[in-house]
Amino acid sequence: MKRELEVMIPAAYPLAGTLTLPEGNQEKYPLIVFVHGSGDIDRDSNAKGLAINIFKELSDLAVAEGFATIRYDKRGVGESKGDFLEAGVYDLIDDAQAVLEFAKKQPGIDPDRVILLGHSEGSIIAPFVNERVPVNGMVLLAGTAECLARTxxxxxxxxxxxxxxxxxxxxxxxxxxxxxxxxxxxxxxxxxxxxxxxxxxxxxxxxxxxxxWNREHGVVDVSKVLVNAECPVLAITGTKDINVKLTDLDKMRELIPGECETHVIENMNHILRKTDKEGFSTIINEYKKIVKQPVDRELKDLLSGWLSEWKNREATVEAAELVMK
Structure with a gap:
């Protein structure tokens, strides 16, 4: 069970989103902020002609694990104001930061237990947001560890x-x-x-x-901020992901000074589904057909397990701090 609230987030342009809380009487819930991949994508990570629905599925999973979530329509997409084509990378970082700061102030949210979850380009934006407003964890799905122009x-x-x-x-x-x-x-x-x-x-x-956006991605380099990521990180990429380099998982482990758990999922593509196809164009051409399948079960299981461990560890730390007082 869950409670969904439609919200309008103050930013450079108002951003429309959905704040979801687990059904129950817990006073405050840990929070996950979802950060999109590239393109004119809405709060569920759907684009015109390609409804991949990743964030809707993963939000439901997170809520079942006892987390509140917030996901939002990109600037100029869905019910959000502004012009999508005019937004640069730093504008997208500003927007994600605005969503994070808004959500932390909402009733039922524990502002001291926050995770950023980024998919694709969101795995670049999330570490930059963490650099400005440190969070307690990051999940980087199908991410990169270099300048997007090189990717x-x-x-x-x-x-x-x-x-x-x-x-x-x-x-x-x-x-x-x-x-x-x-x-x-x-x-x-x-x-x-x-x-x-x-x-x-x-x-x-x-x-x-x-x-x-293109010019800024020529200079924005996520490796420069990953080196300052002290919070626990979960990074997952599939072997059939033709959008990012699988070896970037190794780079993430090298760059991130804090705890970094990485996983490779066999035969998972960039939109987080299994495929038996081979070749760049063949895998991409299959996207419209394969989105009818749910997000990969193995990825969901890894995420559920990591979130559960993260929550238990945070509860242990909180209890220890109370004893110290």
């Missing part, structure tokens, strides 16, 4: 490797058309257009692009 460069390399390795008539045709070279040229042209202006939004080949 997207790696993604393009993987995509081009995929094109070059295709067999049969399709592979022959793509190589004849020199698709890999065209992909590289398209990226170079777009990068030049983005870097040649300080505008927040540009129009490139008939399409609006969030130039400010």
């Amino acid at each position: 997207t460069e790696w993604q393009r390399e993987k995509m081009m490797e995929d094109v070059r390795s295709l067999r049969g008539f399709q592979g022959w045709l793509l190589r004849l058309l020199k698709l890999d070279q065209k992909i590289e040229k398209m990226n170079e042209d777009m990068s030049k257009a983005i870097l040649s202006t300080d505008a927040a939004v540009i129009k490139h080949k008939g399409k609006k692009i969030n130039a400010k």
Whole structure:
């Protein structure tokens, strides 16, 4: 059972969200703040044409474990105000910080027991928020440990490797058309257009692009703040995740000075579902079909176990502090 409250969060632009509390008479609950991945995503982590529903499922799981949760529509998405395309990385960090600070002040929330849970780009934003407003734990799902610009460069390399390795008539045709070279040229042209202006939004080949966000991700490096993450961290990535490097889990363990628990889930992709597909384009093309499945059970079990241990440890620390007094 749970209690859901629709809230409007004061920020640079008002952000619409859902604050969920477990049903019961406990005075204060620990809190999880959900931080989105990239794109125009709502509070449930759904985008137009791709309802991955990750945050709705994981919020239900967290509430069942005795946690309150807050999740919100991104700036300019759903019921939130503002313009999504005009938002840069630092704007998204500001928004997540505003949500955190708002939620900590709400009735029924224990402001001294807070976890940030980020998925994809949210795993970059969450450590920056923690740098400003230290929290008691972080969960980083399908995250990276470097500048996103380097990760997207790696993604393009993987995509081009995929094109070059295709067999049969399709592979022959793509190589004849020199698709890999065209992909590289398209990226170079777009990068030049983005870097040649300080505008927040540009129009490139008939399409609006969030130039400010792209420019800032060229310099924002999460590794610089992970080194100051003293709180316990849980990081999970799947072997079929073609959006981030699996080896970044090792980097996280090296960078994070506090407790860092990492897990690799076999055959889990970036949207946290199992797949038996191979190859960059094949895995991505399956997303719309595979979202009909629930979030991976193994990931849920790992998260439930970690949250339970975290809560028990926090309760033990709190009891010890009371004895000391």
